[in-house]
Amino acid sequence: MSGVSLVGVTKMYGQVKALDHVSIEVCPGELLALLGPSGCGKTTLLRCVAGLERPDKGTVEIGEIDVTDRPTRERPIGMVFQSYALFPNLTVRQNIAFPLEVQHWPRNQAKERVDELLELVRLIDQADRYPKQISGGQAQRCALGRALAPNPEVLLLDEPLSALDALVRGRLRDEIRLVQQRVGITAIYVTHDQSEAMAIADRVAVMNQGRIEQVAPPADLYDLPTSQFSATFVGSRNAVELDVKNGKVGIPGSFSIAAPAGSNGRALAFFRPEDVRVNKAGAGSGLEARVALKVFLGATTRLHLSGEADGRPITIFGDLPSRQARLIAEGETVRVDVDPDHVQAFPV
Amino acid sequence: MAVARDAGRLGSGGRNGPGRAVRYLLFGAALFYFCVPMIAVLIYSFATRWTANVLPDGYTLEWWSATLSDHRIQSAFFTSIALATLTAVIDIAVVVPAAYWSRVRNARIRHVIDVAAAIPFALPYVVIAFGLMQFSGMVAPQYQGTFPLLVAGHAAIAFPFVYWAVDGSMAAAGIERLSETAEACGASPLQIIVHIVMPNISTGLVSGGLLSFAASFGEFAMAQIIGRGLDTVPLLSAEMIRSYTDTAGSYNRLAVITLLTFAVLFVLSAVVVYWNRGQTVRLLPGAVANDGGDRR
Numbered sequence: 001m002s003g004v005s006l007v008g009v010t011k012m013y014g015q016v017k018a019l020d021h022v023s024i025e026v027c028p029g030e031l032l033a034l035l036g037p038s039g040c041g042k043t044t045l046l047r048c049v050a051g052l053e054r055p056d057k058g059t060v061e062i063g064e065i066d067v068t069d070r071p072t073r074e075r076p077i078g079m080v081f082q083s084y085a086l087f088p089n090l091t092v093r094q095n096i097a098f099p100l101e102v103q104h105w106p107r108n109q110a111k112e113r114v115d116e117l118l119e120l121v122r123l124i125d126q127a128d129r130y131p132k133q134i135s136g137g138q139a140q141r142c143a144l145g146r147a148l149a150p151n152p153e154v155l156l157l158d159e160p161l162s163a164l165d166a167l168v169r170g171r172l173r174d175e176i177r178l179v180q181q182r183v184g185i186t187a188i189y190v191t192h193d194q195s196e197a198m199a200i201a202d203r204v205a206v207m208n209q210g211r212i213e214q215v216a217p218p219a220d221l222y223d224l225p226t227s228q229f230s231a232t233f234v235g236s237r238n239a240v241e242l243d244v245k246n247g248k249v250g251i252p253g254s255f256s257i258a259a260p261a262g263s264n265g266r267a268l269a270f271f272r273p274e275d276v277r278v279n280k281a282g283a284g285s286g287l288e289a290r291v292a293l294k295v296f297l298g299a300t301t302r303l304h305l306s307g308e309a310d311g312r313p314i315t316i317f318g319d320l321p322s323r324q325a326r327l328i329a330e331g332e333t334v335r336v337d338v339d340p341d342h343v344q345a346f347p348v
Numbered sequence: 349m350a351v352a353r354d355a356g357r358l359g360s361g362g363r364n365g366p367g368r369a370v371r372y373l374l375f376g377a378a379l380f381y382f383c384v385p386m387i388a389v390l391i392y393s394f395a396t397r398w399t400a401n402v403l404p405d406g407y408t409l410e411w412w413s414a415t416l417s418d419h420r421i422q423s424a425f426f427t428s429i430a431l432a433t434l435t436a437v438i439d440i441a442v443v444v445p446a447a448y449w450s451r452v453r454n455a456r457i458r459h460v461i462d463v464a465a466a467i468p469f470a471l472p473y474v475v476i477a478f479g480l481m482q483f484s485g486m487v488a489p490q491y492q493g494t495f496p497l498l499v500a501g502h503a504a505i506a507f508p509f510v511y512w513a514v515d516g517s518m519a520a521a522g523i524e525r526l527s528e529t530a531e532a533c534g535a536s537p538l539q540i541i542v543h544i545v546m547p548n549i550s551t552g553l554v555s556g557g558l559l560s561f562a563a564s565f566g567e568f569a570m571a572q573i574i575g576r577g578l579d580t581v582p583l584l585s586a587e588m589i590r591s592y593t594d595t596a597g598s599y600n601r602l603a604v605i606t607l608l609t610f611a612v613l614f615v616l617s618a619v620v621v622y623w624n625r626g627q628t629v630r631l632l633p634g635a636v637a638n639d640g641g642d643r644r
Contacts, residue, residue, distance in 0.1 A: 052528055072531040079532035085525045089547035099533035102543070150534060 001028035002063025002076070002153040003186055004049060009058035011044055011210075018044040019055065020210040026154075031180055031187040032215075033197035036207035037233070042190045045207070046156050049188060051075050063153055078147030082159040084139040086131035092142045093118065093127040099150040113149060120179060121145040137168040144176060148183060155180065155187040161196065173200055194234050198222065206230040228346040231270040238276070238317055240269045241348060243310040251309045254287045255340040263347035273302060275342040276318030278328065279335040286335030289316065294330050301325035305336050386610065393603035411600040421605065424579040428565050429612070431495070431580060435502040435564035436557040439510040442503070444553070447515045448545055452527045465508035473505060477573035480504075484574070498575040502564040509559035517552025518545070554620050562613055581609055 004026040011019040018041045026032045034042040047053040049060055051072035059068045067075050078099075086095050096117050100110040118124045121141040126134050134142070140160055147155060160176065161169045177200045180187050191197050197204045198218040205215045206229065214221060214230045225231035232239065242249045249267045250256030259267055279286055289307030292315070300319045307314055316336055320328075328334060393411055395404030415421055450458040468476065480501050484491055491497045523545060530540045546553070568582040575583070585605055588598050 050532060052531070072528075073534045073536060077532060079529065081525060081529060083522070083525055085522075085529040087526060087530070087544055087548070088521070089544075098530070098535075098543070102530075102533060102535040102539050146533065156532075 001184060001186065003028045003030070004154055004188065005061040005064075006045070006049070007059050007061075009045065009048055009055045009060065011041075011048065011053060011055050017210045019048070021058070022210070022212055023058075024205060024212055024215060026186055026188060027202075028186055029184050030202045031177070031189060031200060033189045033191060033201035033204045034207055035191060035194055035197040035204050035233070038192060040207040041210040042192075042207045043158055044210075046158055046188055046190050049154065050077055050079055050156050076153040078150065078152035078155050080140070080143045080147050080155070080157045080160045082162045084131070084136070084143045084163070086139055086142055086146075088131050091128050091130055092123050092134065092138075095131070095142055096145045096149050099146060103150055105150075117145040117149055120148070120182075135168075136164050137172050140164065140172060141175070144179065148179070148185070153186065155185045157187065157189045159190055159192070161191075161193075169196075176200065198234075204234075206233060208233070223342070225270070225344065228268060228270075231344060231346065235272065236317070237270045237272055240309065240314050240316065241312070242267055242269050242345075249345050250340075251287050251314075251336075251338070253285050254336060255338045255343055257340050257343055257345060260345045260347050263345070266348045267345045268348050269343055269345045271338050271343045273317045273319035274300075275339050276305075276316060277337040277339070278303060278305070278318050278320055279337065280328070281333045281335060284335055284337065286337035287316075289334060289336045291328055291330050291332050291334060294325065294328075296322065298322070303328070305334070307336065386607075389603045389606050393600055393607055395600065411597055411604050414597075415601045415604040415608075418601075420579060421584065421601075424581050424584040425608065425612075427495070427579055428581040431499060431502060432561040432564040434499045435506050436510070436561040438499065438503040439507045439560045440514075440553060440557055443507055443510045443514055443556075444545065444549075445541065447511060447518060448523065448527070448541060451515075451518055452524055461511060465511050468505040468508055473567070473569040474573065476505060477501065477570040480570075481574050493575065493577045495575075495578060498571060498578060498580075501570050501574055502567060505567070505570065506560035506563040509563060510556035513552040513556030513559065514549055515552075517549035521548040523548065551623070554623050558616050558620050561616065565609070565613065581605065 005024075007023050009019050009022045010017070020041075022041070022045060024032075034045060036042045044053055048055050049062075051060075051067065051070060051074075055068065059066055061067065062076060086092075087098065090098060093114060097110055097114045100113060105113070118127050121144055123138060123142055123145065126138055126142075131139055131142070140163075143160075157176070161173055164172060173196060176189075189197070189200060198221075201218060203215055203217050204221050206213045206221065206227075208229045213227045214225065216224075216226075221230060221234055225234060231237060240251070242251070244259040244263050244265055244267055247259050248256050249259050249263075249269055251269075257269075277286070281288070287307045287309065289305040291303050292306045293304035295302040295304070297319075299322060301322045303318045303320060303325065305316045305318055307316065316338075318336065391404060392398060394407045394409070396406035396408050398404040446457070446461060450461055480497070481492065484497055488497075526544050526548065527540050530544045535543065566582060567580075568586065571578065571580050571583050572586075585602060588602050588605075
């Protein structure tokens, strides 16, 4: 098993820095998700690993071997694209066999391997169909089988689920994860969908403007974003602008924490809707706020709470179990409390 | 010409009412326009004499048998078919890798190809032919008036047809993505072109090949200038028009040659249409993918 290591990878498109000195280590057998908004450089980074882009600076290593100057076809990679990119002139079986054919595997060995993969991606019944004759989910499973066929050391997935509808997406996501773990292959998974990244990855690298903002296991990223960007990008969060007073920021009666280093008068406090506690007026402490809107989401209900902090009107989103939220009416005045352990503040 | 088009998509308007009548009327007019000259030539090729009446005075197979057994005409057809076939093959061999390269590796050569593809239409063939004659006179005078030089000339003026058709097919097939995928599978550029590119642009290859074949087969001005001494079908036809008189029945034989030319192109077109069953052939530059690999 081999890892992937990128050191100081920089890529310019004209004047635009697509990648800005990106260094990251992908451990052997790990699935690393590259998460970020479109244009953040995540796909460019993946293409640098694949050799489809040549970095202007920096090195790419796969399994301790420097592959920076190697063409794509000489790299031990398998790749899955958003658009499936199945060869329309070949059947499912021939598609999976293609990499083995061009790499001159012995015939019987290749056949054995293709059968193995058809079973792994559950396409035995569709083996002799053409790409036009199978569904999107099947097409992407076929692409996965083709990518894994020649026993690559690294599997690269470029938004593999984006072209599929929601139901298939969830199922295929879990299936990709299961296959990746069963094969034990190192994988890099590009996505703009934070819930997808959280669900599938061992670690998530959050990217923004050609740089990696944070690399962490999903749970850590969710609980402790280390930058304002990862805080806003990962999960839904409250962002409240507050004044710094005596080295502290807070909402009176609700929470108060140490101001972040480098904050100049003001700071942005982040906390999750599920960490917001809502009490009936008169019971307990907290900021006084009005329930402006109730949004029923199923198991939870989201309350839009309007109040005032540091002389500015603020809106806080709070998620309550729906059964509990039923006791609170729209327009009612309540007290809003936030657990200070789950608040993070960044300089404005 | 051999442009298979999805006629259903072109027609607009309702299924009934005046729209339908107008469509039939237009179709009938077009049919009349295309067919009357062909039918007239066909009748003329069987006519003994055709004087004052709507139809000929009598019929004969003489012109057909005389034409088909004329060695000079046979060899002209052989030369023209060989010329057109070689032109098509050379154009495909040159254009496919170039179009592929411009799409996948170096988009900058695209501008060069686009400009080069416009030249045969911007300049008269006569001018190009004289230029070619001057140039070949400087670098390889021994080839002047020979078959290879004419092949080269025809390949140069007919290549845009192949380029446009092939490029449109590549856009439709999403060749960039397929090529990257094949590369990630470990395929070499040659393997990619043979196993992935060619099979997925077959409609473009066939229609482009046919168009360049037709362009070469009927080309007159260039053959006249740099192919002197050769007998191609258009050159022979021109000679017959100029030097014979009608008494020898030469115009009837010319009608036979015209029909044979038509037959050659018709058979090829039929092959293309059959080959592309159900698919729209894209011949124009900028044809956009709409039924490529991406399905939602």
